[in-house]
Amino acid sequence: MENVFDYEDIQLIPAKCVVSSRSECDTSITLGNYTFKMPVVPANMQTIIDESIALYLAENGYFYIMHRFEPEKRQVFVQDMKSKGLIASISVGVKDEEYPFIEELAAAELVPEYITIDIAHGHSNAVIRMIQHIKKHLPESFVIAGNVGTPEAVRELENAGADATKVGIGPGKVCITKVKTGFGTGGWQLAALRWCAKAASKPIIADGGIRTHGDIAKSIRFGASMVMIGSLFAGHEESPGQTIEIDGKLYKEYFGSASEFQKGEKKNVEGKKILMEHKGSLKDTLIEMEQDLQSSISYAGGTKLLAIRNVDYVVVKNSIFNGDQNH
Ligand SMILES: NC(=O)C1=CN([C@@H]2O[C@H](COP(=O)(O)OP(=O)(O)OC[C@H]3O[C@@H](n4cnc5c(N)ncnc54)[C@H](OP(=O)(O)O)[C@@H]3O)[C@@H](O)[C@H]2O)C=CC1
């Protein structure tokens, strides 16, 4: 792989504006059978999403993926969302006990609109088997499989039946995969996204490494249809977990799904826990994100999200935050 770069190395080049107000710009995106307000989904992690955030997102036209770390609650969750006429979007792993769970959903005629297979190293027979199992028992569910970091993996999971693949091994804020294993897309996630997107025939979800709202537009430019975000959504009033006060300042914890805190044991740990400064309301962040993305579309010279795909860009290695000490 030549020409690797990451989010902070790229700037998108503006094209002539065709709107008289940014409010004319449409940030919506279609994934499967549904159209969502923004191409953004909070990470399916226990410190990022819970039932009440999922409900808020679904009721307000945002995409969401519920995490898989309270497995016994998932069937009731699907039932509850469906009884409210909302989309059900859940996560599964690949261990043996996940197989009967899929069959139980099918037997109860509870068909989640979206099922995400959420494991660290998604280019594996375990994921291929799970895709095939879901497609056999719940053929109407849209299956997102991951995580991967190569075109070969994208093609193989697509061929196995995945409806979308999730790209990103190790770029996350609470990720330590790179230092623990030496592998991943950490440090060149945007280039890996481009590499994978060129090979993909179905939607790609970029996962991890988003540090600014501008990175969402960059992900779209390099081929993502949706962007999964953890740290930017952590630390809000609504975020799961306790608020902690230190020296008069408020914080919330954000921990990796492969951290000791999540696993309850120190085995194959590839994640850590950090404290995030309290950020106020999640609703306000979602609105600001949408406004910033509308602005991105206007700079792209379009009125629709995918206008961003057509813009030129420059590589400005390590220079984007020059003079900006806040980062
Ligand atoms: N996006 C990312 O960069 C990463 C994300 N994560 C997140 O952490 C959580 C836990 O992930 P994960 O450990 O996969 O899930 P699980 O703990 O559910 O493990 C899934 C299965 O895959 C096996 N497994 C896990 N990693 C590997 C590997 N590298 N090679 C072969 N088999 C493997 C496990 O066995 P065994 O444990 O015995 O090996 C287990 O049987 C997920 O939510 C995942 O998204 C974790 C790391 C990186």
Ligand SMILES: Nc1nc2c(ncn2[C@@H]2O[C@H](COP(=O)(O)O)[C@@H](O)[C@H]2O)c(=O)[nH]1
């Ligand atoms: N290597 C690890 N990656 C993890 C872990 N838990 C979650 N994740 C991934 O991070 C993103 C969120 O990234 P962010 O930069 O937006 O904060 C998340 O969607 C997962 O793919 C982990 O323990 N280890």
